[in-house]
Amino acid sequence: MYGPNGYETMPGGLTVTDLVVTYSGDNPVEAVRGVSLTVGHGETVALLGPSGCGKSSLLGAVVGTVEPASGTVAWNDEELTRVPIHKRRFGMVFQDGQLFPHLDVAGNIAFGPRMAGVSVEARAARVEELLRVVGLEGLGARDVSELSGGQRQRVALARSLAAKPRLLALDEPLSALDSELRTRLAKDVKAILRSQGVSALLVTHDPAEAETMAHRVLRMEDGRLV
Amino acid sequence: MSTPSATVRRQLAWWAVAVVPLSFLGLFFLWPVASVLVRGLFEDWDMAAGWAVLTSSRTLEAIWTTLYLALLGTLGSLAVGLPAAWALGRFEWRGRRTVRALLTTPFVLPTLVVAAAFSALFSSSGLLGSWGLDQTPASIVLALTFFNVSVVVRLVGNAWETMPSSLAAAARTLGASRARAYWNVTLPALAPTIASAAAVVFLFCSTSFALVLVLGGSRVRTVETEIYLQVNQFLDLRAASVLALVQVAIVALALWISARVGGARGFTQAVQGRRGPRRFERLAVVGALVPAVVLLVLPLSALIERSLRVGDGYGLDHYAAIFSVPARNVLPVSVAQATLNSVVTAAIATVIVAVMGLLVTALVARRSRRGSLLEGLTMLPLGVSAVVVGLGMLLTLNTSVLGVDLRASWWLVPIAQAIVALPLMVRAMLPAVRSLDPRLRAAAASLGASPWRVRWHVDAVLLRPAVAASLAFSFAIAMGEFGATAFVARPDRPTLTTAIARLLSRPGAENVGLAYASSVMLAVLVAAVMLASERWRARSGGGL
Numbered sequence: 062m063y064g065p066n067g068y069e070t071m072p073g074g075l076t077v078t079d080l081v082v083t084y085s086g087d088n089p090v091e092a093v094r095g096v097s098l099t100v101g102h103g104e105t106v107a108l109l110g111p112s113g114c115g116k117s118s119l120l121g122a123v124v125g126t127v128e129p130a131s132g133t134v135a136w137n138d139e140e141l142t143r144v145p146i147h148k149r150r151f152g153m154v155f156q157d158g159q160l161f162p163h164l165d166v167a168g169n170i171a172f173g174p175r176m177a178g179v180s181v182e183a184r185a186a187r188v189e190e191l192l193r194v195v196g197l198e199g200l201g202a203r204d205v206s207e208l209s210g211g212q213r214q215r216v217a218l219a220r221s222l223a224a225k226p227r228l229l230a231l232d233e234p235l236s237a238l239d240s241e242l243r244t245r246l247a248k249d250v251k252a253i254l255r256s257q258g259v260s261a262l263l264v265t266h267d268p269a270e271a272e273t274m275a276h277r278v279l280r281m282e283d284g285r286l287v
Numbered sequence: 288m289s290t291p292s293a294t295v296r297r298q299l300a301w302w303a304v305a306v307v308p309l310s311f312l313g314l315f316f317l318w319p320v321a322s323v324l325v326r327g328l329f330e331d332w333d334m335a336a337g338w339a340v341l342t343s344s345r346t347l348e349a350i351w352t353t354l355y356l357a358l359l360g361t362l363g364s365l366a367v368g369l370p371a372a373w374a375l376g377r378f379e380w381r382g383r384r385t386v387r388a389l390l391t392t393p394f395v396l397p398t399l400v401v402a403a404a405f406s407a408l409f410s411s412s413g414l415l416g417s418w419g420l421d422q423t424p425a426s427i428v429l430a431l432t433f434f435n436v437s438v439v440v441r442l443v444g445n446a447w448e449t450m451p452s453s454l455a456a457a458a459r460t461l462g463a464s465r466a467r468a469y470w471n472v473t474l475p476a477l478a479p480t481i482a483s484a485a486a487v488v489f490l491f492c493s494t495s496f497a498l499v500l501v502l503g504g505s506r507v508r509t510v511e512t513e514i515y516l517q518v519n520q521f522l523d524l525r526a527a528s529v530l531a532l533v534q535v536a537i538v539a540l541a542l543w544i545s546a547r548v549g550g551a552r553g554f555t556q557a558v559q560g561r562r563g564p565r566r567f568e569r570l571a572v573v574g575a576l577v578p579a580v581v582l583l584v585l586p587l588s589a590l591i592e593r594s595l596r597v598g599d600g601y602g603l604d605h606y607a608a609i610f611s612v613p614a615r616n617v618l619p620v621s622v623a624q625a626t627l628n629s630v631v632t633a634a635i636a637t638v639i640v641a642v643m644g645l646l647v648t649a650l651v652a653r654r655s656r657r658g659s660l661l662e663g664l665t666m667l668p669l670g671v672s673a674v675v676v677g678l679g680m681l682l683t684l685n686t687s688v689l690g691v692d693l694r695a696s697w698w699l700v701p702i703a704q705a706i707v708a709l710p711l712m713v714r715a716m717l718p719a720v721r722s723l724d725p726r727l728r729a730a731a732a733s734l735g736a737s738p739w740r741v742r743w744h745v746d747a748v749l750l751r752p753a754v755a756a757s758l759a760f761s762f763a764i765a766m767g768e769f770g771a772t773a774f775v776a777r778p779d780r781p782t783l784t785t786a787i788a789r790l791l792s793r794p795g796a797e798n799v800g801l802a803y804a805s806s807v808m809l810a811v812l813v814a815a816v817m818l819a820s821e822r823w824r825a826r827s828g829g830g831l
Contacts, residue, residue: 126456146459147468153460159453163475172471173461224461 073137074260075100075123075228080132082118092118094284095132100228105254105261107275109268115284116264117232123262124151124230136227147176152226156233158217160205166192166216167201173224191219194253211242218250222257229254231263235270247273298657305650305661308643312664316706319679320671324535326682327528340529346513350533353493353509356424357541360431360492361485367432367582368439369481370575375440376447378564378572387444390579394437395817396810397767399784402501403791403806404586405430407593409502410799414589422504430498433582435488440579442487446480479548486545493537494672496770497784501791510534511674515773524682531675542670590810594803605797605804613801617793618786619779622805625786626812632782633765635701636708640761643705644712645754651713652720662713669710673770676706681774699775700782704765711764712757719753756823763816767809783809 075098082093092115100106108116121127123134125146133142141149152173160169170191171184179187192198195215200208208216214234221229234250235243251274254261265271271278280287327337340346375387393401407413409420420426454476458468496511503512510533517527564572597604609622618625647665651658668676680703723746731741769784776785783805790802 124460126453126459145465146456147462147464149460150462151460153457155453155457159451159457161454161458161472161476163478172458172463176458176462176467176471220461226460230460 074102074104075262076133076135077119077123078133078135080119080122080134081130082115082122082127083130092284093122093129096281096284096286098279098286100260100262102260103258104277105251105263105275107263107265107271107278108281109265109271109278110281112266114281116281119281120153120230120232120262120264123228124153125149126153150225150227152221152224152229154214154217154221154229154231154234157237158213160208160213160216160220162205164205165201166197166203166205166208169205169216170201170220170223172220177224187223191223194222194256195219196249210238211246214238214246215249218253222253222259226259229259229261231261233265234263236265236267243267243270244273250274301650301657304646305657308647308650308661308665311639311643312667312706315680315684315702316668316676317664319683320675321679322683323528323531323675323679326525327530327532336525337529340526341533345508346526346530346533349508349510349513349530350537352424352507353511353537356427356431356499356507356509357489357492359424359428360435360495361489363428363432364435364439364488364492365481365485367578368436368484369443371436371579372440372443372447374572374575376444376450378562378568380563380572386576386580387440390440390583391437392814393434393583394441395763395814396434397769397784397813398434398495398497399501399767399769399787400590400806400810400813401430401434401586402498403787403803404590405433405498405502406791407803408586408589413593414585422502422506424503424507427499427502427507429582430502430586431492431495433586434495434498435491436579436582438488438491439484442484443477443480446477450476482548483545486541486548490538490541490545493541494534494674494770496672496674496773497788501788510537511672511770514674514678518678518681518774527678528682531678534672534675538670538672590803591807594800594807596800605800606808608797608801609804609808613790613798617798618781618789620781622783622786622790622801622808625781626783626805626808628780629766629783632697632701632704633762635698636704636765637758637762639701639705640708640712640765641754641758643709644716644757644761647709647713648716648720652717662717665713666710668706673703673707673768674774677703677771677774680771697777697780700772701765703771703775704768705761707768707771708761708764712761715757715760716750716753719750723749752823756820759816759820759823763813763820766816767813 077096077098080093080096081091084090084092094115096115096119098106108119110116118127122129122132125141125144129142133140135141136149161172164172167185167188170188174184174187188201189198192201195218197212197215197219200212205213205216214237218234231250235246238246247270254274263271263274268278328334329337371390375383375390405426406421408415409418409426410416411421413421420429450473455468455473458472459465463471493509494511496509496515499507499509500512500515503509508516510530514527514530514534517523517530594605595601595603609626612618612621620628647661651662651665680699684699727745727749728741731745736744767784769788772782772784773788776782781789787802787805787809790798790805793799
């Protein structure tokens with residue numbers, strides 16, 4: 062197994078073991094049925110599968126937005142299954158960005174550092190740095206409602222990276238965009254992830270996107286890896 | 288391509304139809320209200336007298352009372368309504384819809400019924416009579432809160448319900464604890480909605496004529512009740528006109544604030560499944576709902592209890608009294624007759640609203656400059672309190688004023704009610720009309736339907752539920768209307784609302800008991816019509 066720079070990946074990273082996610086209700090659904098996987102340091106792994114195969118539920122359980130019925134999520138040797146979302150240091154890029162409507166672009170990107178108690182000056186520097194990384198220099202004061210679809214996803218990516226996550230979860234980050242833009246942005250996102258050396262778990266239904274962005278592609282069907 | 292002459296012809300046709308609603312609004316709204324205001328400003332070119340009214344301590348006190356009651360009512364509504372909106376919008380739990388429907392009912396109750404309910408609660412022999420709140424500002428603030436909690440629950444609860452839960456989740460993945468995600472993301476995202484709800488509540492509170500008239504008695508006077516007193520007790524029309532000017536300024540202030548805080552920010556993303564409350568959250572949900580539910584249930588049960596209380600026991604005597612003429616000339620007719628009057632006038636008002644409303648809707652559905660002019664004019668009565676509308680009609684359209692020679696002027700009542708209901712009807716219709724997909728019309732036309740047949744087979748069929756809903760709504764508004772009706776209804780031909788107001792203002796257990804029984808009847812009538820309207824609206828998909 063080789064990492065982004067050709068070096069052998071360090072042991073550890075994300076380890077998911079026998080994860081099960083069920084949704085209770087009148088018709089209980091078992092969305093994830095015992096999945097185990099690993100993501101090494103600096104590695105990007107894609108989960109590829111049709112909609113409804115359980116890949117987003119799996120991602121939610123890793124990040125902490127979904128509570129698993131059983132199984133464990135661990136980083137290196139640290140068990141995280143019962144750790145609240147905000148203490149896992151796992152970032153998430155949502156399908157439709159989920160930018161905060163009451164904050165401008167810079168305010169969105171600075172949110173993570175602000176939560177971490179970073180000083181105002183250091184925050185501003187971090188915002189400038191990430192705007193440069195995602196290619197949106199000078200747009201810090203822009204209202205998020207004035208952004209194009211591609212710009213929104215770039216801001217969402219910058220916002221997640223600004224919080225210095227150890228793992229970045231990307232939930233169909235490009236599927237809301239048109240196909241030409243998607244191909245171009247997929248390459249950009251790949252380059253950004255590599256340059257930041259962050260581990261990433263990408264959920265997508267687009268095989269081309271998975272091949273472009275990931276070191277390794279896992280296929281998922283009906284709640285299981287195949 | 289249309290030739291210039293075709294364009295001109297179309298414009299002429301538009302104006303030919305527009306003449307009907309324009310002359311209706313001009314004659315029964317613009318002229319009366321404008322003449323009241325002009326009269327207040329410079330009757331006999333003597334502005335000093337008007338200035339004297341304005342600066343009298345009595346007027347200043349009424350202005351001050353109006354403002355602080357509206358402010359306290361707004362704060363109270365937010366304090367009780369926001370926790371309830373949270374409990375109803377944030378979580379999914381069994382019975383949520385029922386509680387939500389319950390909490391939004393006060394909105395459809397006529398203000399006079401709310402006033403009667405709180406007077407039943409706080410009057411000396413009432414359930415909480417020992418609290419000594421009768422005829423105090425506190426009782427009015429509580430009643431304002433009762434009425435407007437439903438506005439907060441409706442607006443803020445909806446926004447909360449449709450806010451994507453992943454917005455808070457995004458904050459959590461960026462390192463925000465649950466509490467910080469709430470303070471830094473959820474509340475700021477809701478802030479525009481909360482602000483615009485507060486502005487609407489402030490507007491409602493500053494025009495709550497019936498509540499103050501009934502609950503304030505002789506002690507608490509706002510600008511609107513002062514207008515009524517000046518006309519009915521002191522026969523001082525100059526003072527009333529000056530006060531009407533003040534009231535228009537207050538409402539303009541409220542509207543300006545509401546425009547400044549901007550519209551509610553809509554969340555259009557698909558709503559993701561909300562979860563049920565967990566552990567201590569259940570306690571919080573219960574705790575958040577208790578004040579709103581208690582505030583809702585107490586006065587209404589007090590009203591029903593008092594309507595059934597006869598001497599030391601209980602009975603239906605007060606309900607039976609609805610069918611006989613009250614003793615000692617309190618009313619010239621029975622309450623049953625007044626109810627019949629109300630139903631007839633409300634029906635006439637609804638017919639007027641239907642004709643004018645459909646004409647206006649058809650004329651402004653396609654956006655144009657002349658269209659938005661007409662739309663603005665139709666909405667104008669919303670920006671002038673009903674009391675000012677009623678006063679205007681009383682002063683200009685009765686050839687002789689104030690009970691001396693009221694000639695056959697009963698038709699002023701349905702017209703006044705139509706003026707009040709028309710903007711609400713048009714506001715309910717326009718989104719439904721504008722959301723009709725033009726491709727449906729194009730499809731029908733391509734299948735060989737002529738323009739008139741398109742209108743009949745497509746537009747009319749699709750809009751039928753929306754029309755039915757908005758007309759039922761107009762009927763309910765007209766039935767419960769009091770502000771304008773109080774000025775134009777003839778004493779010998781009372782409506783149900785003016786009859787109740789008169790009964791409430793008279794001493795004697797029979798009168799008050801009859802007033803409570805009549806209020807229950809009015810509430811049931813109006814609520815039934817409103818529920819039917821809501822049901823039709825749900826089918827049509829339009830909204831207010």
